[in-house]
Amino acid sequence: MxxxxxxxxxxxxxxxxxxxxxxxxxxxxxxxxxxxxxxxxxxxxxxxxxxxxxxxxxxxxxxxxxxxxxxxxxxxxxxxxxxxxxxxxxxxxxxxxxxxxxxxxxxxxxxxxxxxxxxxxxxxxxxxxxxxxxxxxxxxxxxxxxxxxxxxxxxxxxxxxxxxxxxxxxxxxxxxxxxxxxxxxxxxxxxxxxxxxxxxxxxxxxxxxxxxxxxxxxxxxxxxxxxxxxxxxxxxxxxxxxxxxxxxxxxxxLAHLEEESTRVKSLRDKLEKGILQSCPDCFVNGETPNRLPNTTNISFEFIEGESILMMLDQFGICASSGSACTSGSLEPSHVLRAMGVPFTAAHGSIRFSLSRYNTEADVDCVIEKMPSIVNRLRELSPFVKSRT
Ligand SMILES: Cc1ncc(COP(=O)(O)O)c(C=O)c1O
Missing domain, CATH: 3.40.640.10 (Type I PLP-dependent aspartate aminotransferase-like (Major domain))
Known part of the structure; x- marks a missing residue:
């Protein structure tokens, strides 16, 4: 592969x-x-x-x-x-x-x-x-x-x-x-x-x-x-x-905990900021100071998380919608629902979770691909059309 x-x-x-x-x-x-x-x-x-x-x-x-x-x-x-x-x-x-x-x-x-x-x-x-x-x-x-x-x-x-x-x-x-x-x-x-x-x-x-x-x-x-x-x-x-x-x-x-979590957090922050800046109508779920350094969960309004995943997959980018154990079901994530995330935004959520093996080039590539994926899917989305 x-x-x-x-x-x-x-x-x-x-x-x-x-x-x-x-x-x-x-x-x-x-x-x-x-x-x-x-x-x-x-x-x-x-x-x-x-x-x-x-x-x-x-x-x-x-x-x-x-x-x-x-x-x-x-x-x-x-x-x-x-x-x-x-x-x-x-x-x-x-x-x-x-x-x-x-x-x-x-x-x-x-x-x-x-x-x-x-x-x-x-x-x-x-x-x-x-x-x-x-x-x-x-x-x-x-x-x-x-x-x-x-x-x-x-x-x-x-x-x-x-x-x-x-x-x-x-x-x-x-x-x-x-x-x-x-x-x-x-x-x-x-x-x-x-x-x-x-x-x-x-x-x-x-x-x-x-x-x-x-x-x-x-x-x-x-x-x-x-x-x-x-x-x-x-x-x-x-x-x-x-x-x-x-x-x-x-x-x-244990040997690399501090340096790795600092490095991974800065990659995660860059990814998050890059996506939020280049894609309109999206927001981070669970944006609190107390968050794992490697995780970001972003909701993209008016589109399906699964469609985003499929398009990311064409570029060899692996992420997830909801948890791996529940994706595949039509129900939006129980976690996002418990947080009161609106149904449509919960459906359009993507989790990116990084590790010590991710690089700055990985992050740059995802930031580059996301706007065109999101724009393309929104062009096809009945929710966007019904809004205008
Ligand atoms: C918070 C949490 N608990 C438990 C599990 C289950 O772990 P395992 O896959 O080792 O059974 C997972 C797996 O995703 C998890 O994220």
């Missing part, structure tokens, strides 16, 4: 070359089982231990608080359902209206099984109403699950403040940090988060590996019954290459 300009990094990321190099020997030569007694397996076990330390360093926590999983979705599901299992007399989950489907559909399923689900709203900029959260907590609440940052808009929630509020009420707090890990600094030692999810393929590790951080002392059910792996919490032979890859990806992310 010809060169692509990849700006869909909130959907998935390129696996870093350094990460591939690190994991390859554990696919080819060092294929031992980390639980085996022999040296051949033992060397693999040591590498898994090192990966656990690397992940813990990125999160600012202890290695024994890291449980490896298969993906962010598994971590989210287990955090919520595993907590409910521990508090059988509590029947309520508090969450937000803008969570990823990994949390929202889990909650909807729980509702069908008799649990009460309370969803906090957001304002027009995508900010969470923290006062509303305070009112929703009660003695029946088993777990609060609120994402660290939104995958569609990049809006970051005040997780430290929320974690304190929830901890004061003695309730378990889970945060989905899938879009955050490797993009902004994290320090779980000083934040009373009980459970936190992350996913390898969002930070330049391969698909098929994730993490659930479980703070020491947090009560949590068994993920999967089986062997003694992951301190007996999640049985099953480890995804060794994936775990080693994730450890390396976390090490790389």
């Amino acid at each position: 010809a060169d692509v300009i990849y700006m869909d990094n909130n959907a998935t990321t390129k696996v870093a070359d350094e990460v591939i190099e690190e994991m390859m020997p554990y696919l080819r030569e060092k294929y031992g089982n980390p639980s085996s007694m022999h040296t051949f397996g033992g060397q693999v076990g040591k590498k898994v231990t090192q990966a656990r330390q690397q992940v813990a360093a990125l999160l600012g926590c202890e290695p024994d608080e890291i449980i490896f999983t298969s993906c962010g979705t598994e971590s989210d599901n287990t955090a919520i359902k595993g907590t409910l299992e521990m508090y059988p007399n509590r029947r309520k989950v508090v969450t937000t209206r803008v969570e990823h489907p990994a949390v929202l559909t889990t909650c909807r399923d729980l509702e069908r099984h008799g649990y009460s689900i309370s969803e906090i709203s957001v304002d027009r900029k995508g900010n969470l109403n923290v006062d509303e959260l305070g009112f929703r907590l009660d003695d029946n609440t088993a777990v609060v699950t609120i994402m660290y940052a939104n995958n569609e808009t990049g809006v970051i929630f005040p997780i430290e403040q929320i974690a304190e509020l929830v901890a004061e009420r003695g309730i378990v707090f889970h945060t989905d940090a899938v879009q955050v890990a490797g993009k902004i600094p994290l320090n779980l030692k000083n934040t009373p988060v009980n459970l936190l999810s992350l996913s390898g393929h969002k930070l330049h590790a391969p698909k098929g590996v994730g993490v659930l951080y479980v703070r020491r002392g947090t009560r949590m059910g068994t993920f999967m019954h089986g062997g003694h792996q992951e301190a007996g919490r999640r049985g099953g032979t480890e995804n060794v290459p994936g775990i080693i890859a994730l450890g390396k990806a976390c090490q790389l992310a």
